[in-house]
Amino acid sequence: MQNDMESVLFSEEKLAERTQELADEISKEYKDKNPLMIGILKGAMPFMSDLVKRMDIYLELDFMDVSSYGNATTSSGEVKILKDLDTNVEGRDVIIVEDIIDSGRTLSYITKMFGYRKANSIKIVTLLDKPEGRVVELPVDYVGFLVPNEFVVGYGLDYAERYRNLPYIGILKPEIYRDK
Numbered sequence: 391m392q393n394d395m396e397s398v399l400f401s402e403e404k405l406a407e408r409t410q411e412l413a414d415e416i417s418k419e420y421k422d423k424n425p426l427m428i429g430i431l432k433g434a435m436p437f438m439s440d441l442v443k444r445m446d447i448y449l450e451l452d453f454m455d456v457s458s459y460g461n462a463t464t465s466s467g468e469v470k471i472l473k474d475l476d477t478n479v480e481g482r483d484v485i486i487v488e489d490i491i492d493s494g495r496t497l498s499y500i501t502k503m504f505g506y507r508k509a510n511s512i513k514i515v516t517l518l519d520k521p522e523g524r525v526v527e528l529p530v531d532y533v534g535f536l537v538p539n540e541f542v543v544g545y546g547l548d549y550a551e552r553y554r555n556l557p558y559i560g561i562l563k564p565e566i567y568r569d570k
């Protein structure tokens with residue numbers, strides 16, 4: 391698996407350090423709010439797990455499974471809900487947790503939906519933001535790192551379901567996904 395990588399963008403240590411900073415910032419702002427933190431599966435799983443362990447406030451967790459990439463490196467444009475929330479978001483202070491915002495389509499769809507469902511507030515925390523990929527404008531509240539317009543994998547991010555278990559974030563060798 392490591393041989394498929396062209397370069398490392400963010401090491402395990404760097405990810406841990408930045409996650410701690412985000413956890414401190416969010417904890418401070420949500421100290422008395424009992425936020426509902428919603429992880430978007432599957433990519434957000436490792437980041438969300440590390441983030442919430444570093445937050446010393448009352449909070450609740452829920453998950454949604456949404457998919458628009460399938461096995462491709464560009465978004466299909468169609469957002470499919472594979473699993474909805476268990477929790478009613480009405481009146482809740484929602485924090486959506488993502489691994490990456492690229493075209494913005496996934497989160498634009500989800501934030502609109504939570505708006506219809508009458509959440510009290512909706513904020514977004516994403517580990518990575520790829521501004522050059524943006525097709526739909528989207529306000530993002532907490533960002534770990536900006537990434538270049540390359541397909542990145544690791545720490546939850548996949549290519550064709552692989553590489554989610556890498557402890558760091560890196561760029562794949564182009565021959566891995568070229569001609570597929």
Ligand SMILES: O=P(O)(O)OC[C@H]1O[C@H](OP(=O)(O)OP(=O)(O)O)[C@H](O)[C@@H]1O
Pocket residue numbers: 430431432433434456457458459460465488489490491492493494495496497548
């Ligand atoms: O801003 P966008 O262009 O919508 O891209 C971002 C979304 O794409 C990825 O999910 P994917 O659909 O690949 O599902 P996964 O998390 O299960 O890999 C990623 O985890 C984000 O949810």
Ligand code: HPA
Pocket residue numbers: 459490491492493540541542543547548549
């Ligand atoms: O760069 C990416 N890598 C993995 N999954 C993704 N989903 C959107 N962009 C990406």
Ligand SMILES: [Mg+2]
Pocket residue numbers: 433459460547548
């Ligand atoms: Mg994916």
